[in-house]
Amino acid sequence: MAKNWKSRTLAVHGGTVRSDFAETSEALFLNSGFTYQSAEAAEARFAADDPGFVYSRFANPTVRMFEERMMAIDGAGDARATGTGMAAVAGALFSQLQSGDHIVAARALFGSSLYILNTLMPRFGIKVTLVDGVDLEQWRSAMRLRTKLVFLETPTNPKLEVIDIAAVAEIAHGGGAKLIVDNVFATPLLQRPFELGADVVVYSATKHIDGQGRCLGGIILGDKKYIAKACHDYLKHTGPSLSPFNAWVMLKGLETLDVRVRQMQENAAAMAEVLDGHGAVKRVIYPGLANHPQAEIVKRQMSGGGPMLAVELNGGKRAAFAFSNALELILISNNLGDSKSLITHPATTTHQSVDKKERAKLGISGGMLRISAGLEDPADLAADIAHALGSV
Numbered sequence: 001m002a003k004n005w006k007s008r009t010l011a012v013h014g015g016t017v018r019s020d021f022a023e024t025s026e027a028l029f030l031n032s033g034f035t036y037q038s039a040e041a042a043e044a045r046f047a048a049d050d051p052g053f054v055y056s057r058f059a060n061p062t063v064r065m066f067e068e069r070m071m072a073i074d075g076a077g078d079a080r081a082t083g084t085g086m087a088a089v090a091g092a093l094f095s096q097l098q099s100g101d102h103i104v105a106a107r108a109l110f111g112s113s114l115y116i117l118n119t120l121m122p123r124f125g126i127k128v129t130l131v132d133g134v135d136l137e138q139w140r141s142a143m144r145l146r147t148k149l150v151f152l153e154t155p156t157n158p159k160l161e162v163i164d165i166a167a168v169a170e171i172a173h174g175g176g177a178k179l180i181v182d183n184v185f186a187t188p189l190l191q192r193p194f195e196l197g198a199d200v201v202v203y204s205a206t207k208h209i210d211g212q213g214r215c216l217g218g219i220i221l222g223d224k225k226y227i228a229k230a231c232h233d234y235l236k237h238t239g240p241s242l243s244p245f246n247a248w249v250m251l252k253g254l255e256t257l258d259v260r261v262r263q264m265q266e267n268a269a270a271m272a273e274v275l276d277g278h279g280a281v282k283r284v285i286y287p288g289l290a291n292h293p294q295a296e297i298v299k300r301q302m303s304g305g306g307p308m309l310a311v312e313l314n315g316g317k318r319a320a321f322a323f324s325n326a327l328e329l330i331l332i333s334n335n336l337g338d339s340k341s342l343i344t345h346p347a348t349t350t351h352q353s354v355d356k357k358e359r360a361k362l363g364i365s366g367g368m369l370r371i372s373a374g375l376e377d378p379a380d381l382a383a384d385i386a387h388a389l390g391s392v
């Protein structure tokens with residue numbers, strides 16, 4: 001594999017291994033097990049003297065192609081794919097922690113990630129401190145002697161705040177901790193966490209990598225030492241493996257990721273423009289706008305505003321519901337990263353189970369809506385937004 005190829009090229013060709021038939025598109029190895037020429041060969045494979053495949057819970061040729069392609073795009077030493085994004089988040093955390101350890105994380109996280117930190121971690125004697133991710137002083141003062149991991153997501157869900165990855169990496173490393181970045185909202189093409197100091201990067205491949213609302217999937221990327229041992233053993237023995245079929249869909253998704261994300265980004269900007277400054281709108285939060293609160297950091301660490309935006313309407317929940325219900329093209333869904341543009345009311349859906357006080361701290365008000373830009377014509381999306389604004 002030519003190491004100097006750019007990400008867009010690697011997204012099409014990275015990790016491809018051809019069978020003896022020399023097929024163009026990646027082969028789908030839809031098998032759970034593998035056979036051996038002899039008992040001796042089986043023994044050697046289990047002793048890892050022979051690097052071949054053993055069982056698809058551990059590794060599978062199609063899944064491995066997806067892992068290798070993601071490693072090439074992200075610049076990681078190794079990777080393991082998982083059945084969902086949450087399996088990747090949980091795996092990256094549990095494979096590195098033990099009772100007595102401490103983790104510092106940004107408060108603004110995907111709802112299920114918060115559940116792991118707030119509910120599951122304490123059950124195993126793991127202490128958690130949540131901070132306001134954009135306040136570096138809070139990261140600094142949260143660090144303790146037993147802080148093993150630092151975890152963040154940027155841009156955040158659903159408020160699209162942008163956290164300074166390089167600065168937090170420095171704080172984490174200064175305290176002897178590793179930094180995990182959930183890079184879903186930026187996609188691997190618009191933000192490169194490893195180059196900014198991250199040690200582990202996780203994705204829900206369900207989102208922009210598949211990008212067409214078909215399959216669930218996830219992946220954990222990191223250095224060879226962590227991935228091949230602690231991460232591999234954790235996943236191998238607990239079993240949240242990605243199915244070969246879904247890995248094949250993800251490989252096909254990666255081939256078009258760049259063209260899709262660029263169109264989504266253009267569409268997000270078009271929607272942000274219609275919303276920005278409208279009388280019914282309190283504020284638009286889009287990393288591509290000059291008025292974004294962390295515009296300086298966006299410039300440094302992202303190569304575009306991305307496919308996601310949030311808007312806060314003046315009229316609270318009532319206005320947010322009226323706006324959502326008046327849309328004719330943009331669909332109401334809690335999902336994101338689909339070719340169809342989707343809108344979510346986080347306070348009553350994705351973050352409904354987060355208690356009220358915590359929700360207020362996150363800035364998730366009744367008037368807030370999150371929009372995931374799809375692949376429609378930007379003029380149609382802008383018209384849909386303008387029409388719905390008229391009914392608020």
Ligand SMILES: *Cc1c(COP(=O)(O)O)cnc(C)c1O
Pocket residue numbers: 084085086087089110153157182184185203204205206207216217218
């Ligand atoms: C969707 C999502 C997840 C979870 O991924 P699943 O594939 O739904 O399990 C984690 N983090 C972020 C930022 C997400 O958007």
